[in-house]
Amino acid sequence: MLNEQPRKERSDAARNRRAILDAADALLAAHGSEHVSIDQIAAAAGVGKGTIFHRFGSRAGLMRELVRERALALRDAVTEGEPPLGPGAPAPERLLAYFDAMFQLIVDNVELMIAYDNSTREVQEDEINVFWARHIATLLAETRPDVDATVLGRLLLGALNPDVILQHIRAGQTERLAHAVHSLVASVIGEAHTTDRRT
Amino acid sequence: MLNEQPRKERSDAARNRRAILDAADALLAAHGSEHVSIDQIAAAAGVGKGTIFHRFGSRAGLMRELVRERALALRDAVTEGEPPLGPGAPAPERLLAYFDAMFQLIVDNVELMIAYDNSTREVQEDEINVFWARHIATLLAETRPDVDATVLGRLLLGALNPDVILQHIRAGQTERLAHAVHSLVASVIGEAHTTDRRT
DNA sequence: GAAGATATGGACCGCCGGTCAACTTGTCAA
């Protein structure tokens, strides 16, 4: 009933859009955010460089779109999925589940996330980031009414720094970091929680 | 008895070194990390661009040196200063004091810290960062033997993201953020701590 | 004051993100 777009996209444009996103994603994962230029993406996607800018406006715009795509599944799981990620579970459990999932999302797309962060200064006030911030703040406020949930939530989200995460992935300590993230959130929630350690 | 440098620095070189560091710092603070090029720094310092690279190797090297200078005072306060920052106070208090001070250090040099972060990929394994990491890990291990202090410490340090901090400074919410940082650390320490909120 | 180590400067390089105007292609009403 409600149409997806105010204007529909031309068929060739849609094809190129996908080709660009796929090429960018592959190159990023393969060579690291620092070593991928727009020209390379254009060449890999089989389009002209101008097309990318016409479609996404800037490097930052392209990265934003890639991140958005990757984040959609998690957002849906959070808004309408099963507990503990989705509605229904108690706030502390939802928070833990969210951070575990968000951590995994970043792990699975580290290079992309780094590219995203580096593509523009000024912390992104994207639709998606605003959503994360509100989600965390809401749950946290419910769990810990004594703290400034909004700002503390931003700090927690910021603690999932892609650079730090990449560093641990490279060192083969992804699991160990996942545990630390979990226990960080657990600490903030205030659980009398004992986390097993790994060496 | 032990000499500071293996080779001494020529007098003109020392003068230029200072001029470069001062100019860089001033420009960074004035215009923001994104809008300061090496050419501009060279011009402001009254030296040739080649001199900067001869002295510091790269943009990253220059930024690292600036950060090092700014961090020295805090490092000294931590190793040999008065409690609660220096030795003598109980670990939890030292941790809180450290994070408060580190937060302030970043606030006072936000643009520099952003420039530093952006100047090189791969989280910096600088002398200074290694020091922070060990300091935090040691104190945290003492306070919370049940968690992975090394990795959790890195997460906490990473939570002091300069971009997030700048955002709050711009919004006039520096104090509020300081409180949140404090309560984050307090939570991890496990204090039954009540923090007052601000709007 | 001479010699040699050290420091200097700025033209030059390759590369990057981004622009633009000429051109091609898909769409759809007639």
Next chain:
DNA sequence: TTGACAAGTTGACCGGCGGTCCATATCTTC
């Protein structure tokens, strides 16, 4: 089927960046 217009495409081009290089200048030492 067609034709015309909106939409999309392209790659040469631009300004600016970090970084290199070496002829030249300067400090230090004996």
